[in-house]
Amino acid sequence: MNDSEKAKECLGRIVDLFKAGNIPKALAVATIPSQPGIPSAKWSISNRVLQFIADTSDAREFRQWQKAGRKVSKGSKAFCILGPNTKAINETDDNGKEVKKVIVIGFHAIPVFRAEDTDGEPLPYEPATPPPLVDVAEQFGLSVSYQTFASKYYGYYQGGSKRIVLASHEPKVFFHELAHAAHERIEGKLKGGQVPSQEIIAELTAATLAQMYCPEANLGFSYDYVKSYAEKSKKTIERACLAVINTVGLVLDEILNKQLVKEDVA
Ligand SMILES: [Zn+2]
Incomplete structure (x- = not known):
């Protein structure tokens, strides 16, 4: 040509x-x-x-x-x-x-x-150190890459192409996408788009992981995020959280067990 x-x-x-x-x-x-x-x-x-x-x-x-x-x-x-x-x-x-x-x-x-x-050499928009639990993504077979923007989101997870793309250095943003990936491993293919229950599960998981791995993180955003999705599904924030709490437990297990397996080996 x-x-x-x-x-x-x-x-x-x-x-x-x-x-x-x-x-x-x-x-x-x-x-x-x-x-x-x-x-x-x-x-x-x-x-x-x-x-x-x-x-x-x-x-x-x-x-x-x-x-x-x-x-x-x-x-x-x-x-x-x-x-x-x-x-x-x-x-x-x-x-x-x-x-x-x-x-x-x-x-x-x-x-x-x-x-x-x-x-x-590292790219100017990559964080100096990778977020905690990045090795769990690897064990899930996912690539984690950074972009200067990721559409209108801070990050996204693509099951089909097995990747997480992040436009934020905030570990919680990574945890949120990792939670979507773990949720998909448990339940099979997730629905496309921003489904309220899926978003609440991902964000509650991310907020929990943030408490464990970076307790100084500000969780105010999580509350507003979950609240907005609870309102979309016409539930109070408490009811919306209760409805998914068991699944959140399973998703956390899926992520943290992978972490334990690795620590056992190390
Ligand atoms: Zn999400």
Whole structure:
């Protein structure tokens, strides 16, 4: 495929997004100011939409990764963003004076790689130390990665692709997603979207783990979160919690037993 064919393919992807009605979400995400200091923070909106389609928040050219002390993993596929082809022309201005002007005459494709497909020096938006219980996620067969944003959430769990993506360094955010994963191991596939009972189970589990592993954490957010979901299911916060408390116990067991198994071995 030559350069202009590649560029056309990139444009085609943006058009497909429009057709599928997904452009508002892509644009909303693309316009969130991302981490300063990463190259894509300076990209055009259309290139950031392409980055969003590629399911990453940090894509860079091969040599830019090298400069950042990271290696692109073997077999990783690049995706393309668009760079302008410019040409300097001479134009006559209103006063009859000749001036030089740079115009865009087309686009070329620039191959870039996703942060998720690289290894090496820590990324600026990764925490210095991983959250407690990160090894339980590993034992569940899940990858844990950080992005500069994760859609409109602080994090999410994707059972199908076996991963947890976090846009917060707060351990409780990780615990919440880990709880969804443990819940799914017990009950089988969870329903998509924000189902009140599932959210209350995840957040109560996360709040409990936060008490155990980082007692200094502020749990005010948990209360408001659970309350909002209790209201959605037309229950008082007490009733909503009581209805799921047994499941929360099972989810905690699923997570903490994995931790114990590991400590026994160590
Ligand atoms: Zn959740």
